[in-house]
Amino acid sequence: MKHLTRKATRHVNQNEGLIFEKSSPGKAAWKLPPLDVPEVDTAALLGASERKDLGNLPEVSEIEIIRHFTRMSTWNYAIDLGMYPLGSCTMKYNPRVNEAVARVEGIANGHPYQPEKISQGALHIIKTLSEQLIEITGMEAITLQPAAGAHGEMTGLLMVRAYHQSKGNARKKILIPDSAHGTNPATAAMVNYAVENLKSDSRGMVDIAALAAQMNEDVAALMLTNPNTLGVFEQDIHKIADILHAKGGLLYMDGANMNALVGKVRPGDFGVDVMHLNLHKTFSTPHGGGGPGSGPVAIKKALEPFLPTPVVLTKSDGTLAFEYNRPQSVGRVRAFYGNFGMFVRALAYIQANGPDGLRQTTEDAVLNANYIRKGLEGTYDLPYSTPTMHEVVFSDKLQAKKGVRTMDIAKRLIDYGFHPYTTAFPLIVPGALMIEPTESESKEEMDLFIEAMKSIAEEVEEDPQMVLDAPHSTRVSRLDETAAARKPVLRWKPTV
């Protein structure tokens, strides 16, 4: 490695086997006290259902269990270890104040089966977060129920379908740009709409003429991500909304990239009728394995009758309650009222930042993406030169000449102590490198990242094979993803 960047190395425990392989007969991590109640004859009680053979469960001691899982935890990569530039995922820092608030006793120990009378605090949290998200998005009503982004998309499109149905015609199709997240066409299909592809223009934006030509009374909605997956703001968004509305269609906004807009522009003001947010992206709740997610859907008044039940309302005596009597509702989309723990964290984030803080967050996220763009322009090909918002998309065109593709560069990045960026997406950029630093990263961390990416580009020129064989510093190197997909081994079996 020519320019070894200064990053922590991990994977200190290289040879941890499966817990089954540590097993030896008779070991146990527990000891029960003597039986002080009458023994039950399980055979008589259960008959043929009694199971005597417990199968091949691992028999290990307590310290072996502790070491096993602690060692495996060191193989993990997390935002708490370093930059996580996974484009389109907004892997931002999860502030500790969120966790502090979520652990307040009354909140942490609340139960959804508590009577409403003693759940007023929880209902108040739901109501306050709802109001603040409505203000941030410029929309008019909201449900917090959906458990993640794609679930929010589905809930949103169910409301779109119900809206059109109430007007006598559910319509047939959803328009989706070729730069869209894969979940968008999947959602449209799940909600029984046909998908029609919309081509991007040379700026990477929706082609207005193509949209006007494809728009007709069969189109229920356009699903648009703004800024789109190239990190480019759809400058003609008002025109797009007008074209849809003129033919009775609705504008759905995928809010995955809301981190570029909060405090600056409001989707409700630029013609959006339905949108989902990802609390686990924009609003700093844990994303990925730290889950669960949360994908609220905000809407305009015209769609309010179709909101999932229940909806929080204020009763005449001033107390809060869930309302279930909504005859036009699309129904319940999640047990209870969604992932409440995430509402607490998102609200803590919004309150801790305040309006000016949120605006600053957006500005810093855009500034950081542009800092990385400037730092790597020339080293990596930039297929679209349109101004970058919160993420930047390069291509592997220059490195492909040496046979090195985006996935290889991403694997090599692991050796430098970074999580890979998003590879091969958006689909309209062949060999895409999609980088989103978020506002969380300092200039120093981004300098390390830029240095690492430049160093890899040099390695591609000097020793492409070394990059093709990366990663070199991890416990295992390239996994055979093809064999895993073609011939999956789904369970471990003892070697005996």
Place this chain on the structure above:
Amino acid sequence: MSYPTDRKYTKEHEWIQVNGSSATVGITHYAQESLGDIVFVEVPKVGAELTAGKTFGTVESVKAVSDLFAPASGTVTEVNAELATSPEKVNKDAHGSWMVKLTLKNPSEVDGLLSAADYEKFVAEESGH
């Protein structure tokens, strides 16, 4: 890569080889190369009706799932069952690994598709090489 001249090509990267009123359909070398290692090929059953320009199946690689677009309208008479268990054959020999055979509804539909030379030119522009 030189593309076989005994067939026509679509801008969605399928090839179609016509023999009278029947035809054989597959995906191009460029398509398999862009997709990477193919792990799953899903095609319709015998008897299914295909409409020119509409999707009729999917190809899944470790990178992405892509739709298959019908180069011409017609009825499926045979599917390549081998690809269900050995999808890697498409990577090894895209132009030899057909996916479906059709009875064409209107054989002249194929005339509007790209020739091998035109397709090669199209791919060169698309990939920017």
